[in-house]
Structure formats: structure tokens, C-alpha cells
Amino acid sequence: MKNLKRVGKKVMAAVMAAAIFAGSGMTAEAIPARMPDGVLFDSDYYVESNMDLMPVFGRDTWLLYQHYAAFGKAEGRAPLSAEYVYPELPAPASPKGYTINELLMIYCTIIEANGITWDPSLKGNWDETIGAHNIYEWYNYMDGYTGTGWGTGFLEPYNIEQNAYSEVAALRMGDTVGNSDTRYYFEVLGWDESMGMIEIVAWSA
Secondary structure, eight states: OTTEEEOSTTHHHHHHHHHHHHHHTOOSOOOOEEOTTSOEEOHHHHHHHOGGGHHHHTTOHHHHHHHIIIIITTTTOOSSOTTSOOOOOOOOSSTTOOOHHHHHHHHHHHHHHTTOEEOGGGGTTGGGTGGGSOGGGGGGTGGGOOSOSEEEEEEOGGGHHHHHHHHHHHHHHTTSSSOOOOEEEEEEEEEETTTTEEEEEEEEO
16 A cells, blocks of 8 residues: 555565666556546556656656646647556535545545455454554564554545555556455554554455
8 A cells, every 4th residue: 555564474575576667667556636627546557658748748747737738739639547446536515525434435436446355354363462462562473463464554634646656556456476466454453643644454365
């Protein structure tokens, strides 16, 4: 997940994948983001699909989006990759904006629309082992844990869609050797006041 610290068996594989992408000059993740006018736009996909724009705009998201809005849309240039499914999202119930629960629902909706199944069984015996102790002391209690790959991290409330698509990309990468994750589950640990983020623990397989 975006900003998720994996602490299970997938750590080394993820580090190796990052090194491969860094060495190849490829973009590790092309992740869409919601623009100020409400349009979902993937700047990495846009520039890599239209290499004539790279010398002019580089990878500047805002400049690339301005090009899309002013010219690219009329020219038939796609703002998003067909790699993802982009579900219609509900408006907030309150005029004050989305609640935390609504944001978490949006996060789940995007992940599940992209073929990942919610599966609470992935946490195994977490409550009796690692979960019974301080989350940051997981290494002291790992031996008795029988669940699947897991990690802890944060979700950004005002960037929840980008977090979700980033998670879909990570789940599709899976163990980095062709075995994608098809199931996920997470629980909210709390709200980090200093960072303004939702703290979670999550599982995938």
C-alpha cells in the first residue's frame, strides 16, 4: 500500500523490484490522481503515451494536465490507462465533505473494482500473537504468527484515491515474480494527529 511498511516475507522482493525499476529507467507506478477540477488524471501514463510531450513538460503533473485540458482531450489523447478500472464514486453525504468512514469505503471500492477481494481470514492468529503487543515490536512475536503477508502504514485522507490505485499496483506486483495478490484485508489502528493520517494494519495474499 502507499506509505505501507511491509514487514512480512515480501520485504526483500519489494526492495529488489524497486532496484530493477530504478536501474531500467521505467516508471515503477503510474498512479492516477484527482485534479482540482475533479478530473482523474495519470500524468505518468499521459507523458509515457505521448512522448512528444516529454521534452516540453517533463513529468510535471500540473503542466501535463493543463496540456490535456487545453489540447489533449480534443486530440483524443487518453488521460488514464486502461490498466485500471475507475468506478463511479459517491458524493459525500454531508456538504462538509467526506467522513473518514466514507473515505475508507472509497478506498475499498476502488480496490475491489480492480478485482481484489476483501478477506478477513488473512489476519490468521494476529490477535493472539503480534496484535496482542505493541505493533512496533512485531519482531518479538513473529514466530507464533500463522497469518499471511502483512504490514502497517498510513492512508492520506485527502489523497485516498491515489492511495487506493497505488495499493492496486502493489497488489498486482505481489511477490514481484509474477504471483499477484488477489485478496486483501485491513483494520484501522487509529488516527495520527501529528501526521493527519489514518494508521492501519493490512494483509494481502
